[in-house]
Amino acid sequence: xxxxxxxxxxxxxxxxxxxxxxxxxxxxxxxxxxxxxxxxxxxxxxxxxxxxxxxxxxxxxxxxxxxxxxxxxxxxxxxxxxxxxxxxxxxxxxxxxxxxxxxxxxxxxxxxxxxxxxxxxxxxxxxxxxxxxxxxxxxxxxxxxxxxxxxxxxxxxxxxxxxxxxxxxxxxxxxxxxxxxxxxxxxxxxxxxxxxxxxxxxxxxxxxxxxxxxxxxxxxxxxxxxxxxxxxxxxxxxxxxxxxxxxxxxxxxxxxxxxxxxxxxxxxxxxxxxxxxxxxxxxxxxxxxxxxxxxxxxxxxxxxxxxxxxxxxxxxxxxxxxxxxxxxxxxxxxxxxxxxxxxxxxxxxxxxxxxxxxxxxxxxxxxxxxxxxxxxxxxxxxxxxxxxxxxxxxxxxxxxxxxxxxxxxxxxxxxxxxxxxxxxxx
Numbered sequence: 001x002x003x004x005x006x007x008x009x010x011x012x013x014x015x016x017x018x019x020x021x022x023x024x025x026x027x028x029x030x031x032x033x034x035x036x037x038x039x040x041x042x043x044x045x046x047x048x049x050x051x052x053x054x055x056x057x058x059x060x061x062x063x064x065x066x067x068x069x070x071x072x073x074x075x076x077x078x079x080x081x082x083x084x085x086x087x088x089x090x091x092x093x094x095x096x097x098x099x100x101x102x103x104x105x106x107x108x109x110x111x112x113x114x115x116x117x118x119x120x121x122x123x124x125x126x127x128x129x130x131x132x133x134x135x136x137x138x139x140x141x142x143x144x145x146x147x148x149x150x151x152x153x154x155x156x157x158x159x160x161x162x163x164x165x166x167x168x169x170x171x172x173x174x175x176x177x178x179x180x181x182x183x184x185x186x187x188x189x190x191x192x193x194x195x196x197x198x199x200x201x202x203x204x205x206x207x208x209x210x211x212x213x214x215x216x217x218x219x220x221x222x223x224x225x226x227x228x229x230x231x232x233x234x235x236x237x238x239x240x241x242x243x244x245x246x247x248x249x250x251x252x253x254x255x256x257x258x259x260x261x262x263x264x265x266x267x268x269x270x271x272x273x274x275x276x277x278x279x280x281x282x283x284x285x286x287x288x289x290x291x292x293x294x295x296x297x298x299x300x301x302x303x304x305x306x307x308x309x310x311x312x313x314x315x316x317x318x319x320x321x322x323x324x325x326x327x328x329x330x331x332x333x334x335x336x337x338x339x340x341x342x343x344x345x346x347x348x349x350x351x352x353x354x355x356x357x358x359x360x361x362x363x364x365x366x367x368x369x370x371x372x373x374x375x376x377x378x379x380x381x382x383x384x385x386x387x388x389x390x391x392x393x394x395x396x397x398x399x400x401x402x403x404x405x406x407x408x409x410x411x412x413x414x415x416x417x418x419x420x421x422x423x424x425x426x
Contacts, residue, residue, distance in 0.1 A: 031096065037089040037108075037426060042159070043082050044419045049075040054112060054119055056081050059160050060284070061363055062415035064390040075413075085111045085120060086159050093129075101131035101138075114195065123195070125170060135179040145169040145196075146189050146214035146230055147283060152262040152271050154315040154328050157369050157382040157421050164356075164363065165313045165330030167258065167275060167283035169196035171212065184219040198236050198282045199289070199354045207237040208251050226262040231255070236279070236289070238354065242300035252289045252304035254279030264319075271315045278306035281356050285309055286334055286363065288355030290341045290405055302342075307355055307405060308335035317369075324371040332363045336406035344403045346391075351405070359399060361389040361407035378423040387414045 042057065049063040050056060056079060063075040093105035106126050113121035128141025144150060147167035154162035161168055173191035180186055190211040193202040205212065214232035221227060233255050239248040260273040281288035287309035295301045310333045317326030334357065343350040352358045369382035389410040391399045400409035 029094075029096075031094050033091045033093045035089065035091050035426075038087065039084070039424045039426075040086045040088070041082070041084045041422045042086065042419065043080075043421070044417055045078065045080040047078045047416045048413070049077060049079065050415055050417075054085060054116060055083065057083050057085060057112075057159060058163070059158060059384070059386070059417060060164050061357070061360070061386050061388040062413045064359070064388070064413060065411070085113065087111055088125070090126075099131060101133045103129065103131060105129040105141075137175075137177040139173070139175040139177070142170055142172045142194065143175065145171045145173075145191060145212075145283065146175070146187065146216050146232065147256055147258055147275070147277075149216075149228065149230070149258075149260050149273070151218070151226055152228075152260045152273060154271070154313060154330075155317055155326055155369075156315075156328050156367060156384075157371075157380045157419055158367070158384055158417070162313055162315070162328060162330055163284045164286055165275075165311045165332050165365065166273070167256070167277065167280065167285060169283050170194075171196065173211075183221070184217070187216045187218075189214045193282055196282050196284065198234075198279065200236075200238050204236040204238055205234060207240060208235040210235045214256075224264050226264075227260070229257070229259050231257045234279070238289075238304065239302075242302075244298065244300045246299045246301070248301070250295075250301070250303050252279065252306060254289070254306040256280065256283070266319065268316060268318055273313055275309070275311040277309050277311075280307075280309045281354075284356075285311060286332060286355075286357030286360055288358070290337060290351040290354060290358070291343060292337075292339050293342055304354075305337045305339040305341060307337055307358070309333070310335050322373050324373070326369045326371075328365070328367045328369070330363075330365045334358075334360055334362065334405075334407060336402070336404040338404075340403045341405050344401060344405075346399045346401050347397070357388075358405065359391045359401070359407070361391065361410040363388050376425045378421075378425070380421045380423070382417075382419045382421075384417040384419060385414060386417070387412050389413075 051060045066074045088110045090108040095103045108126040109122050109124050111120050112123045113119040128143045131138045171191035173189050175189040177187040193205050198204045212234040216230040218228035235251050235253045237251045242248050256277040258275045263270045279289050287307040289304045289306045292303040292305040313330035315328045318324050365386040367384040371380045389412045391407040392409045392411050
């Protein structure tokens with residue numbers, strides 16, 4: 001009887017506690033993580049060999065002519081591949097307020113790997129947290145470089161997303177965004193490098209001890225029109241020591257900038273962007289830097305100068321829910337350097353080792369596409385025609401490149417990629 005009384009008392013005491021807990025759970029917001037993403041399968045065919053990443057999946061441009069002993073182009077051989085490595089998983093995180101701000105986060109990865117040796121490996125894309133006040137946002141973590149504008153980027157089916165005409169990079173960063181009225185915002189960011197790095201790897205920026213500094217202004221002129229501009233500067237320290245084992249102090253800097261516009265109407269969306277960038281290697285564009293001078297050859301002291309790259313692209317697509325047609329067109333020009341450079345014949349590799357496409361005069365691409373959507377499933381096709389103009393050689397075998405790193409004579413090489421993709425979104 002005594003034990004029964006004790007049990008009844010305990011039950012009676014637990015009822016209000018349970019009701020209180022239940023009410024607390026009912027009042028608690030739905031915090032946690034929401035998973036989404038897609039499975040994507042790509043099937044592609046090229047008419048010649050290409051400069052690319054991940055077994056041809058991430059296409060940059062066609063390879064130059066390479067003649068065999070019979071004067072036949074070795075690189076004229078085409079290729080094909082089927083890959084699923086772009087499949088993606090995204091976790092969007094919500095939680096209680098902090099410091100008077102709404103909190104959120106994102107962690108996202110894909111099976112793209114970090115290199116060809118690691119293909120199919122799970123690779124971090126984005127990992128950031130945000131604090132959102134009424135007019136101010138603070139972001140910490142890995143996110144798009146500010147030169148890549150999420151509100152205005154090419155909608156290609158190809159995973160290259162318009163590269164090398166579009167600046168493409170994700171960087172660990174701290175970003176502050178401030179709303180200005182109802183239609184404008186200003187943002188500044190300090191970033192380092194990780195998977196997308198300058199020549200020499202992430203340490204070339206790290207050892208300079210100055211982050212990549214970027215700023216951007218956007219204005220939404222109307223519900224249909226968005227315009228903006230971005231500008232930034234980064235400093236690199238290519239080496240800690242010379243080949244003669246002396247401490248190397250020299251650095252090289254570079255400006256980046258873009259102008260962008262998006263016009264969205266009911267039938268079509270038009271996006272365009274113009275880019276002028278120095279040392280754009282880490283943005284997967286052509287460019288980088290070159291040796292300006294050997295200031296002390298005995299000690300192997302070097303000074304550097306950045307390569308200037310100009311690029312422009314246009315993307316147009318219809319806005320149908322089931323059927324969507326689009327067209328991307330891009331052009332990029334190697335503008336050389338403002339300074340005279342050392343080793344202008346470029347055959348010893350001294351000035352090509354710090355750059356991508358130092359022997360390319362210009363690039364252009366035209367790629368029409370089509371989407372067919374049915375519920376969560378999408379079939380898409382794209383034809384991508386990319387041309388690269390490579391420097392030719394003179395009668396002595398020296399490349400036709402002047403003392404500023406500009407190509408004076410070139411020949412064009414083209415590649416056609418036929419791409420079909422199947423998506424399943426969740």
